[in-house]
Amino acid sequence: MIRPTVGMVLSAGRGARLRPLTDTIPKPLVPVLGRPLLDHAIDRLAAAGVARVVVNVHHLGQQIVEHLKARPAPEIVISAEATALETGGGVTQALPLLGDAPFFAVNGDSLWFDGAIPALDRLAAAFDPAQHDAMLLLQKTVSAVGYEQNRGDFFLGADGKPRRVAPGEIAPFLFAGVQILAPHLFADAPAGAFSLNRIYDRALAAGRLGALVHDGEWYTVTDEAGLAQVRARLDRRWAGR
Template identity: 60%
Template sequence: MTVPFSHAMVLAAGLGLRMRPITLTVPKPLVAVAGRTMLDRAIDALDAAGVTRIVVNCHWLGEKIRDHLAGRPDIALSPEDELLETGGGVTRALPLLGDAPFFVVNADILWTEGAVPALERLRAAWEDERMDALLLLHPTTTAVGHDGPGDFTLDSDGLPHRRGNAAVAPYLFTGVQILHPRLFEAAPEGRFSLNVLYDRALSHGRLAAIVHDGGWFHVGTPEALPSVEARLRA
């Protein structure tokens, strides 16, 4: 089966509380980093990957995201009156995303490419008959702006496993992934995290992952902006 990967979603509905006071007047996805907004950087990567239909959810200062994307007929908005988190947000947008696997990208992270663009690597690694979700991971030791303990380990077959009770894990989830609509069968209603569906897929052996070979950046606070911009420009 040939998978077109023509559709994608950008998650852009967060409140950006840690980025205040900037995000009191600007939604976090529209914060410029090294001269380009984080939302535009995500859309640039999807455009380069050949995606022809992009859905962007929005909540906080959603009208500014709507105005920013005006004139892009290939982009549809999925407004949320109440925050639905990652799982609820994608679930609401499913009617706009088709019936084939699609990319999902967080609008509050940045990445630089390795030898092959990350979305191309994800597309090449996708195996439709055995995957419901394919996550892009990154080594915690080289992630910029991340101070958490990590999310996943990888076994000898390259399959991801949760950190569990371990103090640290070698890989974090980047916020870049491929999901299949079947992942959302019997999904909870309303607000919920995609982690609920990852864990279900993991229990059935249908969660997969690859490791990013470029750079990855999280801009969590206004104080982090200068160092991330310097790294991007370098």
């Protein structure tokens, strides 16, 4: 088991499918349950013992910078991208800020609620540096709120190892945008923009990609209809408490 003390929130995306809302506000600052999605993600990291959170910014990034000035903790470090670097390029640029140990990385537009044990604690308990270079949190597609596709991303074998969905298949699990990554996975990473999928494929090929299934609730914001669906579901959830 390893306990990351550093995390990253991926917050530089354009959020094009949520336009026109994201023409004036970056997607991570879109409010759900009265707080920006970004703050929900940072709250989860802080509760898991993360002392430093790196936030990458690009589209309307100054709004995110100004918003985060109001947070007293954890320590927030900004990784500003002059050009959009996608998920893999964004993490690669931020590596000097993330240190040499495995770190949490979460998408700025995903919102999750934990089961009996917090998801980040479960990831930390499952991640074994002797066996893993990455550990992904998966979500059942049938219970993912705001998820529009039905193809999924991964299968899990009897041995607990993930396998990517192949053409023509429908997989029961999607990647929930929450993970632990080892910095050495990014050795010889390409310059510029690229997807973290390239990093996952590297770990898969080496047999060092781990995954576990989330046992709580998971929401994602895609477009305006999806945002309305998430807000309505959460309003009902809280009204019943």
